[in-house]
Amino acid sequence: MHSHTRRGFLSQTLGAGFLGASLMEQAFFRATLARAQAPGAPTDLFDIRKVADSVYAALARPAAFVNCNAAIFENANDLLVVDTHSKPSAAAALVAQIRRNLSTKPVRYVVESHFHWDHTQGAHAYREHAPNAQIISSTATRRLISEFGAARLQASLEGLPASIDKYEQQMSAAKSPEEKAYFGKLIAETRAYMKEMRGYQPEMPDMTFDEDLVLHDKAHELHMAFRGRGHTAGDVVVFCPEAKVVATGDLLHSWFPFIADGYPREWPRTLQTVADFDFAHVIGGHGDVQDSKERLGQFAGYIEELTERVETGKRSGQTLEQIQASITPASLKSLAGGYGEFVGDQIVHSDGQQTLAKPADVIADAVRGNIADIYGALDRT
Ligand SMILES: [Zn+2]
Numbered sequence: 577m578h579s580h581t582r583r584g585f586l587s588q589t590l591g592a593g594f595l596g597a598s599l600m601e602q603a604f605f606r607a608t609l610a611r612a613q614a615p616g617a618p619t620d621l622f623d624i625r626k627v628a629d630s631v632y633a634a635l636a637r638p639a640a641f642v643n644c645n646a647a648i649f650e651n652a653n654d655l656l657v658v659d660t661h662s663k664p665s666a667a668a669a670l671v672a673q674i675r676r677n678l679s680t681k682p683v684r685y686v687v688e689s690h691f692h693w694d695h696t697q698g699a700h701a702y703r704e705h706a707p708n709a710q711i712i713s714s715t716a717t718r719r720l721i722s723e724f725g726a727a728r729l730q731a732s733l734e735g736l737p738a739s740i741d742k743y744e745q746q747m748s749a750a751k752s753p754e755e756k757a758y759f760g761k762l763i764a765e766t767r768a769y770m771k772e773m774r775g776y777q778p779e780m781p782d783m784t785f786d787e788d789l790v791l792h793d794k795a796h797e798l799h800m801a802f803r804g805r806g807h808t809a810g811d812v813v814v815f816c817p818e819a820k821v822v823a824t825g826d827l828l829h830s831w832f833p834f835i836a837d838g839y840p841r842e843w844p845r846t847l848q849t850v851a852d853f854d855f856a857h858v859i860g861g862h863g864d865v866q867d868s869k870e871r872l873g874q875f876a877g878y879i880e881e882l883t884e885r886v887e888t889g890k891r892s893g894q895t896l897e898q899i900q901a902s903i904t905p906a907s908l909k910s911l912a913g914g915y916g917e918f919v920g921d922q923i924v925h926s927d928g929q930q931t932l933a934k935p936a937d938v939i940a941d942a943v944r945g946n947i948a949d950i951y952g953a954l955d956r957t
Pocket residue numbers: 577578690692695807826834
C-alpha cells in the first residue's frame with residue numbers, strides 16, 4: 577500500500593489499523609461504504625478487467641485492510657497470479673471469482689511482487705485452494721518476509737483492540753446514520769481481520785531468483801525480473817512480451833508511492849530500467865491499470881524531484897517539519913501537468929459522497945507523508 581502519512585500508513589502496516597489513518601486511507605475506505613450501500617452492489621472483492629489477450633487485472637475494491645490488485649496471466653493449461661492481498665480469505669475470494677467468471681484452469685504459479693503484508697498475507701489460501709501452485713519471489717523478498725512478516729503482523733494485531741475502542745467512541749458520537757454505518761463497518765471488518773489473522777504464520781515462497789526467471793509457456797513467455805531496489809529491496813515485475821503487459825506491484829502503481837521501506841535515490845533508475853521492456857499496459861499493485869508508459873515517467877519524476885528537495889533541505893540542517901512546510905504540492909513541478917490531479921482522483925473519484933476529503937487535501941497529506949519517509953530513508957544503505 578501506498579502513500580499516506582508515515583503515522584497513518586505505518587500504523588496500518590505495523591500497528592494500529594485505521595487509527596490515525598491518513599485522509600487517503602479514509603477516503604478510500606469511505607468509498608467502500610458508498611458502494612456497499614448502493615442497491616444490488618455485488619459482494620465481490622475485485623473487479624476483473626481484461627487488459628490484453630490472456631491477461632487480466634483483478635482490481636481490488638476498497639476495504640478497511642487494503643487489498644492489493646492481482647495480475648492474472650492465462651497460460652495454455654494453467655494460470656500465473658501476481659500477489660496475494662492482505663489475508664487468506666481475500667485470496668480465496670479471488671480464486672473463486674476467477675473460477676466463476678474467467679477460467680477453470682488451475683493456478684500453478686503465484687508471484688509475490690514484494691514482501692508487504694497487503695501483497696503476501698493471503699498466500700496461505702493457495703496452499704488450500706491450488707495445492708500444486710508454486711509461490712515465487714525474489715531472493716530478497718523471501719528474506720524480508722522471513723525477517724519482518726511475522727513481527728509486523730503481530731504488532732499490527734496488538735494495536736487493533738485500541739482501534740476498535742476508538743471507533744466505538746466515534747460511532748456513538750456520530751452525527752448521521754451514514755457516519756454511524758461507516759464506523760460500524762469499520763469495526764466489523766477490523767474484528768473479522770483480527771479473528772482471521774490471529775496465529776497466522778507467513779507463508780514462505782517455494783522458489784526464488786536473483787535477477788531473471790523466464791517461464792516458457794505454450795501461450796506466451798512470462799519474464800519475471802528484479803531490476804534494482806525501489807519500493808523495497810526486492811521488488812519484481814512480471815512482463816509478457818506477446819501481450820505487452822507488465823505487472824509491477826508497488827514499484828509502479830496509480831496511487832502515490834509508499835516510501836517507508838524504500839530506496840528513493842535508486843527507485844527512479846530502477847523504473848527507467850523497467851521501462852526498457854516493450855509494454856503498452858501496466859497492472860500496478862493499487863489503483864487503475866495504466867495504458868501507456870506516461871505514468872511511469874511521472875511517478876519516477878515525482879520520487880526524484882521530492883528526494884532531491886528533501887536531501888537539499890536535510891543537508892542544510894532543516895528539520896523534517898521545516899522541510900514539510902517548504903515543499904508544498906504546488907511547488908512540485910512533477911505534480912503539475914495533470915499528474916497530481918490524476919493521483920488524487922484515483923483515490924477519491926469512486927465515491928460520490930459529500931463527506932469525502934477533497935483531492936487537494938489528500939495530495940497534501942500524501943506529499944507530507946512521502947517527505948517524512950524520504951527523510952528517514954535517505955541514509956538507508
Ligand atoms: Zn508495498
